[in-house]
Amino acid sequence: MADLFEPLAFTRGKPMKNRFMLAPLTNSQSHPDGKMSDDEFNWLTYRATGGFGMVMSCAAHVQRIGQGFPGQLGVFGDEHLAGLTRLAAEIKARGALSSVQLHHAGIRSPEALTGERPVGPSDFAETNARALTTTEVEALIEDFIAAAVRCEKAGFEGVELHGAHGYILCAFLSSETNQRTDRFGGSLENRSRIVFDIIKGIRARTGKDFQLGLRLSPERFGIKLAEALQVAEQVMTSGDIDYLDMSLWDVFKAPVETDFAHKPLIDWFAALPRGNTKLGVAGKIMSAEACRKVLAHGADFSLIGRGAILHHDFPLCVKADADFKTIALPVTRDYLRSERLGPAFIEYMNTWKGFVVQDEAAETAAE
Numbered sequence: 001m002a003d004l005f006e007p008l009a010f011t012r013g014k015p016m017k018n019r020f021m022l023a024p025l026t027n028s029q030s031h032p033d034g035k036m037s038d039d040e041f042n043w044l045t046y047r048a049t050g051g052f053g054m055v056m057s058c059a060a061h062v063q064r065i066g067q068g069f070p071g072q073l074g075v076f077g078d079e080h081l082a083g084l085t086r087l088a089a090e091i092k093a094r095g096a097l098s099s100v101q102l103h104h105a106g107i108r109s110p111e112a113l114t115g116e117r118p119v120g121p122s123d124f125a126e127t128n129a130r131a132l133t134t135t136e137v138e139a140l141i142e143d144f145i146a147a148a149v150r151c152e153k154a155g156f157e158g159v160e161l162h163g164a165h166g167y168i169l170c171a172f173l174s175s176e177t178n179q180r181t182d183r184f185g186g187s188l189e190n191r192s193r194i195v196f197d198i199i200k201g202i203r204a205r206t207g208k209d210f211q212l213g214l215r216l217s218p219e220r221f222g223i224k225l226a227e228a229l230q231v232a233e234q235v236m237t238s239g240d241i242d243y244l245d246m247s248l249w250d251v252f253k254a255p256v257e258t259d260f261a262h263k264p265l266i267d268w269f270a271a272l273p274r275g276n277t278k279l280g281v282a283g284k285i286m287s288a289e290a291c292r293k294v295l296a297h298g299a300d301f302s303l304i305g306r307g308a309i310l311h312h313d314f315p316l317c318v319k320a321d322a323d324f325k326t327i328a329l330p331v332t333r334d335y336l337r338s339e340r341l342g343p344a345f346i347e348y349m350n351t352w353k354g355f356v357v358q359d360e361a362a363e364t365a366a367e
Helices: 038-049 078-093 134-154 168-173 193-205 225-238 265-270 288-296 306-310 314-320 333-338 343-349 360-366
Strands: 020-022 054-061 097-103 158-163 211-216 243-247 278-282 301-304
Touching (some): 038 054, 038 078, 097 211, 134 158, 134 193, 193 211, 193 225, 225 265, 265 278, 288 301, 306 314
Parallel strands (some): 020 301, 054 097, 243 278
């Protein structure tokens, strides 16, 4: 148990006080213009009170056209600075490191939400997305970098790049969704160029203590595990990021590709050379036992998603009870309100099958 509560030092900036990071979670609580709402502020700062070593925001879009969800936090303009500054200061005051996840939904950006065709590395008929020009790709790189600079100005300890789940950086990495013929398409080196160019730009334009993470996913959306492993190793051994966040859907599941199915996904990434870069994993980590198992398999920390929705003090619960498991589902709306989820977040969670009690009579019985 001691390892879970030992500090974790990064190459840059302050150490994380334990091995629990709040996963970046969509919650649809911000204002339509992307400005911070009190509901989002309360949800995030309550997790800092609850003992998380780092509190990361939901995916925050770096271009207006890159919005992926209603009520998404924005980081694409200085009009967002006041809310971001308030959030960073309060997370720090409550004893956690702070980070913003930088995001662009790309081909998954709903046209009905933004009023414009979504964009991506190539045309994508399924969502009516159009290919970015080379000049537009260069502008996108700049907007990711500028968003990181904005977050540093607001007082955050760092940012994480969202390179997973089919969003724009992931779509560039995928040979299925990236059919470009310029320097951002073709070989894996070219398809990953956008990620490495953003990383280099953030490193050049932020301070020496500013922390930088990257989220990748190894499956789905045209991502091949062998290529995910190659990118993961390259970025970790480069020394340019402080941590790699692998979103594995289920941390201990076997890979879907039969050539790799003889050991869990986590083991493939934990075995990679990583230099001083720290490795975190996310995916159905819902108990103290699972957290210990993550470290036993060679990762440095856990990212807690659903467990943090259900328990703002998930780390403290683990510390108090070696056999801790999250509360059984479904839970009532009143329970979620007590965990500082606002109305929009509760309704979003209601779209997750089996998460929220579905009718008033059942809710009363559950209470």
